[in-house]
Amino acid sequence: MTILVPFIGYLIIFNQSIQSYVGLVFDKIEYIPLSKPTSGEHVALRFYNLYFGLLFLGIGSFLYTIFAPRQIKQHPLIADYVKYMDSIATENLTRASLDNLLGIFMSSNDAEQRHPMYGLPSLSFPSEVSSLTHAFIKSVFVQSEWARKPPEASPDEQEHEEFPEGEEHLAEIYTGSGYLLTDVIVERMYANRRFDSYFVESMFDSAIRNSRDVFVLEHQALDCSNFLGRLVVIAFYALGFSILFIPTAKITLAILKALYLGEAP
Incomplete structure (x- = not known):
């Protein structure tokens, strides 16, 4: 409802009749003057704080x-969102949510370089979420399925059968020391290139089984x-609450x- 304040504030908050009524009320209950202004100044100051704060x-x-x-x-609490999505989840809906997650991950590519090892995480994709x-x-x-049961063929045959010429089978997924490059996997899933279809589909099938x-x-x-x-948004909220808190x-x-x-009111 605070969205309506800029439009109705002049008609209600600064209505002369309302100010006069509130002034009479404050005349009755006022007993701790903050300075020596008149009752009218007191009321005006309160209305200004109320109006600009709201x-x-x-x-x-x-x-x-x-x-x-x-x-x-619609669902500020994560538990409510998961419960709602779980109640209507389908394979396509889960896949759409995963695509959404991968899109956010990739959009933060420049700031975090898609892996915590390479620099500070993006402010829009913090380290907790990234990890x-x-x-x-x-x-x-x-x-x-791709990891548990790879195609029964030699590495050279796999390379030519599943990927185009020059596409390495494992070198892009593992580092030389054997660490899994999850950022490369995300890039492949997000790009969803045709020659990557077997790998991508097996990854999506595995992810869908973990829909929550x-x-x-x-x-x-x-x-x-x-x-x-x-x-x-935080800045506007902080400024508004600060102004409302002044009185x-x-x-x-x-x-x-x-x-x-011991100062007398």
């Missing part, structure tokens, strides 16, 4: 409504996406002075 909250709410992912707006995604991809790879993990990671990735947008802070300070410093 205005900034309204702007923040509007930006959140526009830019926040639909899944996050969980890498662990999930590794688990999916180990469980995949897919939904959890998708929600976490969406919740952390668009760092700049989240920062702007409360002043009254609290006056009460503390009266109680502990």
Whole structure:
């Protein structure tokens, strides 16, 4: 409802009749003056704090409504989202969620270079989400048909049968020291090239069997996406709440002075 404040604030908050009524009420209950202004000045100051505080909250709410992912707006809690998705999950729906996760991963490619070993993670794909995604991809790879039951052919035959000439069979997936390159696997799954179809389909089939993990990671990735947008929304909310808190802070300070410093109200 704070989104409506900029439009109705002038009609309601600054309505002369409402200000006069509230002024009479404050005349009755006011007993801790913060300074020596008149009652009218007191009321005007409160209305300004209320209006501008709600205005900034309204702007923040509007930006959140526009830019926040639909899944996050509908299901802010990850448990609710997973429960909802699990109740309607199909193979195609799970695959779409995994594609969404892979897309977010790849869009953060420049900032994190797709692997924690290569630099700081993206602010829109933080290390916690990145680490969980890498662990999930590794688990999916180990469980995949491609990893458990590779084609019964020599490496040279595999290379020519499953991949085009010049495409290495294992060199792109494992480092020379034997570490799995999950970032390369993600790139292959996201690109979904025709010559990679056997590998990609086996990876997706394995991931679909772990649909809840897919939904959890998708929600976490969406919740952390668009760092700049989240920062702007937080700034508006912080400014709005700070302005609304000013009258409360002043009254609290006056009460503390009266109680502990012996100053008469």
